[in-house]
Amino acid sequence: MKLYKGLVAATVEALQDIFVKNRQADRVVEQILKSNKKWGARDRAFIAENVYEIVRWWRLVKYTAEIEKAKESEDFWRLVGVWQLIKSAHLAESDDSKILPEWPEFEGVDFEAVKARYQEGLQTRKIAQSVPDWIDEIGEKEMSQQWEKELVALNHPAPLVLRVNSLKTHMATVREQFGYDITEEVDGAPDALILKKRVNVSGLDSFKSGFFEVQDAGSQLIAPYLDVQPGMSVIDACAGAGGKSLHLAALMQNSGSILSMDIEHHKLLELERRAVRNGVTNLRTMLINSDDIIEKLAETTDRLLLDVPCSGLGVLRRNPDSKWKLKPEFLDKIRKVQAQILENYSVMVKKGGKMVYATCSILPSESEMQVQKFVRKHKADWRFISEHRTSVARDGFDGFYMALLERK
Structure with missing residues (x-):
């Protein structure tokens, strides 16, 4: 895993916009990705995935980084660095502390300390599943044992689901356009089609022609x-x-x-x-x-x-x-x-x-x-x-x- 400073800086900027300026994550990511036309698909994927995953696991990442409230730029650099360690397979399997580049921004991010603190955080549900105290409390109160199952599932990224527009086309036509190997129909939702591969569907002619909309099966x-x-x-x-x-x-x-x-x-x-x-x-x-x-x-x-x-x-x-x-x-x-x-x-x-x-x-x-x-x-x-x-x-x-x- 090689980190590029420009991409990490963009991730830091996006997180500051979300948590300091209180802007919506999807709009922030969209704007950041449009800001540099030189970024390729892998660069854009790195930024989007890291921003959304850090937002998703915000409480666990902050706990692991020992930051109560992120305010300054250096806080966000530390959080991004800690996240790289958390998501790395090395965290659980190795004592290799050279995952992060030796940048000044990552100074003081200690591998062993992160590893220990992360394992500690996993022992408490509201930290491990990254949810505010009050939501965890009301979820358990209203849903009992089902709450934990739903909470765990809600922390998995959602699939990309289309609704085939029967006014203009048919399921088979849309599947052929995307390929049967990357599409999957949904039992109980006859117009729903899961894309197993991430595609920027809004730029496709078939979307502009109204053949489908993005809409969850539920x-x-x-x-x-x-x-x-x-x-x-x-x-x-x-x-x-x-x-x-x-x-x-x-x-x-x-x-x-x-x-x-x-x-x-x-x-x-x-x-x-x-x-x-x-x-x-x-x-x-x-x-x-x-x-x-x-x-x-x-x-x-x-x-x-x-x-x-x-x-x-x-x-x-x-x-x-x-x-x-x-x-x-x-x-x-x-x-x-x-x-x-x-x-x-x-x-x-x-x-x-x-x-x-x-x-x-x-x-x-x-x-x-x-x-x-x-x-x-x-x-x-x-x-x-x-x-x-x-x-x-x-x-x-x-x-x-x-x-x-x-x-x-």
Whole structure:
């Protein structure tokens, strides 16, 4: 393993942006990789992989480096150096202390001290699995023994999964484009295709032509769960950039109508661009800028999707920096928002219509418990039909919850 100073410096800069300037990891990495056109594929891979893995294992790396709070540039150089030792096979198998180059920035990073401290950190779950105390506590409280299994699984990098767009192409066509040897279909998710090799799909002509979207297999289960049929009226009331809206359009074969709503205008603009690329013609967007909009749509739709804002604890594989930015007070606040959305938006469903409540959280307090409270309160008007939860540990999908309810 040979380290190049320019690449390590770029890694240090990215980590400072994430942890000191509090910027999103994916945007930081994207910007860093664009900053030097001379970097080749291996250089870019080194930076991206090291940044994301250090972010993922941040608490363990800090513990091993004996740094409580990283602030200065030298702290981040030390952390990157310690990470090189941690991930090296030499750490467990050899006493070779020459893994790091003799750079001034790595002075004082002692191999034996790192080795001992690392083994010590592995004895405590919240350090070994790199999670804040409060998340570890609430996970164990709500999920008991299952929490540790999910936590371990959430620390494995997520696979790259595509959703084949049936409005424009077929599974076989997309597999042929990528090659059958690097693609794998997913049981239970008929449009999902795993890429076993990392590919920059956004630059491909097939992506620009709308043949597929990037979407986890667990996420792809939500739109079919709404039990839509061609010709129906459907509202996706927390649409965001619209991955599930686009999937609904494909399931409905561009028939009927989809109203995609959100409180953030820029996300709806992105959805409109994606809809054009995907060949979607039965979708329109609407900005939610007042409660009056919801009231005017009372009893107007056959199907309603509420993919509500949540902690995102089910998708930590993809967004490892979010666990360091989440706060306990945010979780308390978001549970109240979820309950309000379920209570207020559900009026849009026609009698006899159906609704799906969904989250990308593994916590029951954001998911099953919200639905249970709603059904108890509205048992005269709503009937619980079914629920499904994906498990990162069991399924290999991101952690999603979905519940199907019917208005009487």
